[in-house]
Amino acid sequence: MVYLIKIRLTFKPALERRGRWNKNEIHNRSNQYNPWHTSQGFFFIMKEKAKVLDQEALIRSITRIAHEILEKNKGTSGLCLIGIRNRGVYIAKRLAASIKQIEGKDVPVGALDITLYRDDLALAQGKAIVRKTEIDFDINEQNVILVDDVLYTGRTIRSALDALGDFGRPRSIQLAVLVDRGHRELPIRADYAGKNIPTARNESVEVHLAEVDGKDEVVIVEKES
Helix, strand or coil: CEEEEEECHHHHHHHHHCCCCCHHHHHHCHHHHCCEEECCEEEEEEEEEEEEECHHHHHHHHHHHHHHHHHHHCCCCCEEEEEECCHHHHHHHHHHHHHHHHHCCCCCEEEECCHHHCCCHHHHCCCCCCCCCECCCCCCCCEEEEEEEEECCCHHHHHHHHHHCCCCCCCEEEEEEEEECCCCCCCCCCCEEEEECCCCCCEEEEEECHHHHCCCEEEEEEECC
16 A cells, blocks of 8 residues: 655654654655655655554454553542543543443543644744643543553653643553554653554554544555655
């Protein structure tokens, strides 16, 4: 499968952290990857290298994480889930549904936007898109499960921890991710991971969810040479 990826110049620091932009490749190896540029930004052709989770495996991973969360926290008492926008929110909702199926109890779910807490916000040149944070429950003295799709350098999670600090002082914050692809730049680790995937920095891990993309899968893509 081939993907057309558009990269906006104003967001290259954030894309660089997630593995979708490498400035050394752009400047030193641009002929090899042959990007083209328009007024809207750079475009790359990305090809699928490997599918690491299909629909069934993805669902099993979420179910397993739900069981692990319940085991570690000894049930649902004082438990809440907060997903990092965008796909982290959908994964958090699925975890909550799985927990309810296992325990028969509802767990509150919130959505966290980290845009204003990014360490590259000053470089966004006024182009940052701020989405709504929705946490309509008290997180003080709660066990917060922070949920994201892919754990990479750890900078997104650092921003999320800063953002959560404005909402209260949880008893604990635990991190659940669907994929851990390594290459950490900060001392951050996942408490729960659906799958650990060794990757190269010039590769990108794409999580596709039915709620957003019409299908459930995780694939590794790379620039087409």
